[in-house]
Amino acid sequence: MDDQIDDYLDRLATTLQSLLKKQLTGVYLSGSLVMDDWIPTNSDVDVMCIVDRPLKDSVKLKLVDQLAEERLVPPGLGLELVFVLEDEVLKPHSLPSYEYVLTFQRDIGVKVKEEGMDEGLLMDFTICYQSGKTLIGKPIEEVFGVVPNHG
Secondary structure, three states: OOHHHHHHHHHHHHHHHHHHHHHEEEEEEEHHHOOOOOOOOOOOEEEEEEEOOOOOHHHHHHHHHHHOOHHHOOOOOEEEEEEEEHHHHHOOOOOOEEEEEEEEEOOOEEEEEEEEEOOOHHHHHHHHHHHOEEEEEOOHHHHOOOOOOOO
């Protein structure tokens, strides 16, 4: 990773920690950046934020405001920031749920998805477990469980 990406990830992790405080379990880098497959013109930054309880609406609004600030404009195509409860990643099951998803793209700005389920999260959990990078918080091996083999 280059210095621009490292600086961005530091700012993002610090912002999340200041907003979420004790609710934050950890912030983890996933996706193409940890798979050595990141291409600035084609890739976004994938980050998982694990929390110990559901986010309050007031916190969600602050997150959107903070991510729209110039200092948090991500490198590459944008940012996908997925908030998941601890239990979902520690004991993964066939249809995991997310608490909140913030997507930032330069041309579009911030988009939000409220609570929902997504089996695609299993791949994200696996990437985090096997190759992810802890940006702040508990070590990955204490937070992410092994995704069961369904098939």
